[in-house]
Amino acid sequence: MARRRGIMSDQLKEEIAKELGFYDTVQQEGWGGIKARDAGNMVKRAIEIAEQSMSQNSNLK
Helix, strand or coil, X not given: CCCCCCCCCHHHHHHHHHHHCCHHHHHXXXXXXXXXXXXXXXXXXXXXXXXXXXXXXXXXX
16 A cells, blocks of 8 residues: 655644644654544644635735
């Protein structure tokens, strides 16, 4: 099975992990060490950030 490349940059993932409070786990165990709930919350937060960015960009037009 081919490994899929992530859409989020490593920098964004790290920033969100810090914001949500599980970056220590990422540093110690890697991304595979985080809980499914944390991964879901990270995706949810990334979507919120993207939506905010799109909203701001549409307001500039």
